[in-house]
Amino acid sequence: MTGLSPEPVRLNALQDSGLLDPTPDARFENIAALARGIFETPIALVTLVDHKEQIFKANIGLEHIHAIPRESAFCDHSILQTRVLVVEDTLKDPRFQKNPLVTGETHIRFYAGAPIITSEGHAFGALCVMDNEPREFTSRDRQRLQSMASIVQGMFESQVAESRAKKHRAEQRRAAKLHQVILDSTDVGFMSFSPVHKDGEIVDFMITAANRANERINGYTPADLVGSTILQCFPGLRDDPHFDDYLTVMETGESIHREIHYTKDGLNDWFDGTFVRFDDNTLTVSFYPITDRVTFQRTLEQIASLAPVAATNPSSYIRESLEIGTKALGMSHGFCAQIDGENYTPREVFGDTDMLQPGVTVPLNNMMCALVVESKNVVAIPDLNAPDISVCATSPNTMFKSFIGAPVYRGGHLDGAVSFASGQTMPQQFQSWQKNLISMIALKIGNALDLEAAFKREREQSEDLRAVLDHLPARIWFKDNQNHVIRANAAAASYVKASNTREIEGQPLARYFPEDAENMQAADNLTFANGVAERNIVASFTGPLGETRWKSSDRIPILSDPENPRLLVFVSDITEQKQTEAELARLNQSLSEFAFVAAHDLQAPLRNSALFAELLRSELDVQDITLNEEANSHLEEVEKGLARMREMVSDLYDLFRLDSQTIELKPVDLTDVALAAADQVTSALTELDAKLTIEKLPIVNGNSSLLIQLFQNLLSNACKYAEVENLVIRVHAETDIAERKVRVFVDDNGQGIPRHAMRTVFEPFKRLHQNTDIPGAGVGLSLCRKISNIHGAELYVDSSYEDGARFAMAFDF
Known part of the structure; x- marks a missing residue:
C-alpha cells in the first residue's frame, strides 16, 4: 500500500463493502470490550466514517449515541493518517476544544484512535478508546492499539471477501451446470429432473441425468436412474418432507441447501443436499453423504454438553462419555481404565459383562489395551480373529471380535486408556473420523481427570490458607455488597464471640454490629462507588470494658465482577501502638498498596487464595512476626502450590474453552491470517533478526481468530526453539488433487524435532525441551491441534523435512 485512497474512492469502497449493514456483530x-479492558478506559469504539456521519460497528460506553455527525467525529481525523492519533487532553488541542463531545455531557478529555486501513488503502474507520480524564498514552500503548486495529482490518476484509466469494460461487455453480462431464469425476451425487405434470400440477420428476457417484451412495447406476421417475426409484420420497423442497424450488426458483436425514428405501443416512432450478423445465439435485461427519459432530456436541460435570463428578462424566462413544462407534461395550505398570484397573464400564468390573484390577498383558500402551496411539482392529492379527493370548476366548482404543494422558503422562469393543467384527476398516473421535474422547476424559485433581488441590490449599490466616492477629472480613460475610479469619470470629469462622460465613454483619450496620452499609456503598481502596482508616471505638480503643482499617473493593462487587476489610487493634502512629501508617500504606495491586488481578476463586497468601507474607515480614514451624510450613506449601496451580488451571481452561463455544466458520483468507499472526510475534522476529516469508495461501472455511492463534503459536515456537543465528521461517501451501487436500506448511531452519518425538509434541504438557528459561507449560501445540480439528484439518509434523522443523495442516477441499 503506497498511501490512502482519495475520499470519493474510499466512500465508494465503503458503500460496496457491506460493512454498513446495521446488524450487530x-x-x-x-x-x-478487549480494548476497553486493556487500556482501562470507559469508552471503546469500532467506527466507520461515512460521507455524513460516523457510525458504530461496536459501541461500549456511548450506547445512548447511535451516530455522530462527521464534523464532530474524532475518528474523522484518525482516517486522514496512517498512524495512531492521540489527544491526551482535548481541552489543550485547538481542533477539539469546542467539540460537542468535549463540551457536552459526554465530556471527552482523552482520545486515541488507530485507523483501520484495508490492503487497498481505504481508511474505513478507526478502533478508538476514550476517557473522561486526560491521560498519557505510551508508545507501547500505541503499538497495542494499532495491532488490535489490524485484527479489525482483517475482520473487515474477511467480510468483504465473503461477499465477493458469494458472487464467485454463484458463477461456479452455473459453470458446473454447463459441464456435465465433470460430475462423474466427483464423489458428490448428482441428478437432474424434468417435472411430470398431471392436471396442471407436478406429481413426479423424470430423471434426465445422473452421475456415477449415485451407485456408491444409493446403489443405482446412471443407467438405472435415467429414464425412470424419482418416485419409481425412491417411492419413500412421496411422503418425505424434502420432496416438497423439489416442488418449492420449481415454483419459486429459489435454491435450497440443507442437511437431509433419509431413512426410507433401504437407506439410513445423512446427506448434504442442494436443489437448484436450472430453468423452467429442469431441476438439479446434488447430494453428498455426511453421516460420518454428522455422527462425529453430534457426538462431540453431546460430550461437550457434559463439561459442567467433568470436574465435580468425573465418574458420571466418564460413564456418559462411554455410552455416547459406544453408540457413535457402533460398538457394544466401552471401558475407561487406569494403567499402572502391569496392572489394568477399570474406572468405569459401559455394557453388560462379567469380565471386567470397576475397581477390580487384572493383568495388563491379558488386555488389548496393552497394545495401546505399547504404541501410545490409537489401536483399531476390525477383526480380532483375522490371521494377520497378533493379540494377547486370551483373545481367542474373549467375547469380543473388534476393538478400538486410545491412550489417556493425565498431567502430560500416560495414565490409562479408553477403549470400545464389540462381539461383531466390523464390516470394514475403522475410518479416520472414528479414530479421531476416540482420540477426542480420551483427551476430554484426561482433561476431566486433570481438572478434578486441580480442583481437589485447590480445595486442599484453600484449607491450608484458612489455617494460616487464622494465625493472624488482624481481623479479616471478606464480604459482599449487602454486608454479608463471605469469609473471615479466626480473629474476626473470636471478636464477635463465634465458635469458628464457618459459623459467621454467610451471615449479615448487622447481626453482630446492629448499632453500626447502617453506617457500615453506607461506607461500603461509598467505597464501591469510588472504586478505589481506602487505606489506614483510623477510628476510635468502645472496648468490651467501656474503654476507648483505636482500630486501623483497610477497605479494598474487588470490582472484577461489576454485578457482584465485594469488599476486603482488614481491621487491626492499634490501641497499644497509637504512640507510634507514623510508623504504623507507613506499614498500613505499604500493606494496602500491596493488597490493592493483588486485588486488581483477582478475577477468579483461585486468585482470591493467591491474594490472601501474598498479603499474609507481606504483613508477617513488616511486623516481624515469626510463625511456628507448622504454620510456616502451611504457608510455604500454599505459595508453591498456588504458583503451580494458577498456570495449570489457566492452561486447562484454554483447552476446555472450545468445547463450550459455538465456533462460527466462514471463508477466511489464510494469507491475511498468517500476516495477522506475524504482527503478533514481531518483537520475537526482530530480536532474532529472523527472516519470515509468507507466500500466497488458500481461502478456507474457518474462524479467523482461532486460526490467527494457531499460526501465532507455530511462529512463536519457531522463534523460541530456533538456536540458530540466521533463522528463516517460510509459510507456504500446495494442493494435492489426488487426495483432495490443500496443505499449508510452516517451515523453519532451526534444530528440528527428533523423529521419536513427532507424535508426542502435540500431547498436553509435553515439552520437547526441558529448559525452564523457555516460557510455557507445554499446551501450545495441543491447542493448535484442537483448533485444527475444529476446522476439520489435520495438523502434524512432516517427517520428510530434514532442514529444521516443518508443521503441516491438511485441509479438505
Missing part, C-alpha cells in the same frame, strides 16, 4: 463488540 459480536466479533467487533468483543474487540471493543
Whole structure:
C-alpha cells in the first residue's frame, strides 16, 4: 500500500463493502470490550466514517449515541493518517476544544484512535478508546492499539471477501451446470429432473441425468436412474418432507441447501443436499453423504454438553462419555481404565459383562489395551480373529471380535486408556473420523481427570490458607455488597464471640454490629462507588470494658465482577501502638498498596487464595512476626502450590474453552491470517533478526481468530526453539488433487524435532525441551491441534523435512 485512497474512492469502497449493514456483530463488540479492558478506559469504539456521519460497528460506553455527525467525529481525523492519533487532553488541542463531545455531557478529555486501513488503502474507520480524564498514552500503548486495529482490518476484509466469494460461487455453480462431464469425476451425487405434470400440477420428476457417484451412495447406476421417475426409484420420497423442497424450488426458483436425514428405501443416512432450478423445465439435485461427519459432530456436541460435570463428578462424566462413544462407534461395550505398570484397573464400564468390573484390577498383558500402551496411539482392529492379527493370548476366548482404543494422558503422562469393543467384527476398516473421535474422547476424559485433581488441590490449599490466616492477629472480613460475610479469619470470629469462622460465613454483619450496620452499609456503598481502596482508616471505638480503643482499617473493593462487587476489610487493634502512629501508617500504606495491586488481578476463586497468601507474607515480614514451624510450613506449601496451580488451571481452561463455544466458520483468507499472526510475534522476529516469508495461501472455511492463534503459536515456537543465528521461517501451501487436500506448511531452519518425538509434541504438557528459561507449560501445540480439528484439518509434523522443523495442516477441499 503506497498511501490512502482519495475520499470519493474510499466512500465508494465503503458503500460496496457491506460493512454498513446495521446488524450487530459480536466479533467487533468483543474487540471493543478487549480494548476497553486493556487500556482501562470507559469508552471503546469500532467506527466507520461515512460521507455524513460516523457510525458504530461496536459501541461500549456511548450506547445512548447511535451516530455522530462527521464534523464532530474524532475518528474523522484518525482516517486522514496512517498512524495512531492521540489527544491526551482535548481541552489543550485547538481542533477539539469546542467539540460537542468535549463540551457536552459526554465530556471527552482523552482520545486515541488507530485507523483501520484495508490492503487497498481505504481508511474505513478507526478502533478508538476514550476517557473522561486526560491521560498519557505510551508508545507501547500505541503499538497495542494499532495491532488490535489490524485484527479489525482483517475482520473487515474477511467480510468483504465473503461477499465477493458469494458472487464467485454463484458463477461456479452455473459453470458446473454447463459441464456435465465433470460430475462423474466427483464423489458428490448428482441428478437432474424434468417435472411430470398431471392436471396442471407436478406429481413426479423424470430423471434426465445422473452421475456415477449415485451407485456408491444409493446403489443405482446412471443407467438405472435415467429414464425412470424419482418416485419409481425412491417411492419413500412421496411422503418425505424434502420432496416438497423439489416442488418449492420449481415454483419459486429459489435454491435450497440443507442437511437431509433419509431413512426410507433401504437407506439410513445423512446427506448434504442442494436443489437448484436450472430453468423452467429442469431441476438439479446434488447430494453428498455426511453421516460420518454428522455422527462425529453430534457426538462431540453431546460430550461437550457434559463439561459442567467433568470436574465435580468425573465418574458420571466418564460413564456418559462411554455410552455416547459406544453408540457413535457402533460398538457394544466401552471401558475407561487406569494403567499402572502391569496392572489394568477399570474406572468405569459401559455394557453388560462379567469380565471386567470397576475397581477390580487384572493383568495388563491379558488386555488389548496393552497394545495401546505399547504404541501410545490409537489401536483399531476390525477383526480380532483375522490371521494377520497378533493379540494377547486370551483373545481367542474373549467375547469380543473388534476393538478400538486410545491412550489417556493425565498431567502430560500416560495414565490409562479408553477403549470400545464389540462381539461383531466390523464390516470394514475403522475410518479416520472414528479414530479421531476416540482420540477426542480420551483427551476430554484426561482433561476431566486433570481438572478434578486441580480442583481437589485447590480445595486442599484453600484449607491450608484458612489455617494460616487464622494465625493472624488482624481481623479479616471478606464480604459482599449487602454486608454479608463471605469469609473471615479466626480473629474476626473470636471478636464477635463465634465458635469458628464457618459459623459467621454467610451471615449479615448487622447481626453482630446492629448499632453500626447502617453506617457500615453506607461506607461500603461509598467505597464501591469510588472504586478505589481506602487505606489506614483510623477510628476510635468502645472496648468490651467501656474503654476507648483505636482500630486501623483497610477497605479494598474487588470490582472484577461489576454485578457482584465485594469488599476486603482488614481491621487491626492499634490501641497499644497509637504512640507510634507514623510508623504504623507507613506499614498500613505499604500493606494496602500491596493488597490493592493483588486485588486488581483477582478475577477468579483461585486468585482470591493467591491474594490472601501474598498479603499474609507481606504483613508477617513488616511486623516481624515469626510463625511456628507448622504454620510456616502451611504457608510455604500454599505459595508453591498456588504458583503451580494458577498456570495449570489457566492452561486447562484454554483447552476446555472450545468445547463450550459455538465456533462460527466462514471463508477466511489464510494469507491475511498468517500476516495477522506475524504482527503478533514481531518483537520475537526482530530480536532474532529472523527472516519470515509468507507466500500466497488458500481461502478456507474457518474462524479467523482461532486460526490467527494457531499460526501465532507455530511462529512463536519457531522463534523460541530456533538456536540458530540466521533463522528463516517460510509459510507456504500446495494442493494435492489426488487426495483432495490443500496443505499449508510452516517451515523453519532451526534444530528440528527428533523423529521419536513427532507424535508426542502435540500431547498436553509435553515439552520437547526441558529448559525452564523457555516460557510455557507445554499446551501450545495441543491447542493448535484442537483448533485444527475444529476446522476439520489435520495438523502434524512432516517427517520428510530434514532442514529444521516443518508443521503441516491438511485441509479438505
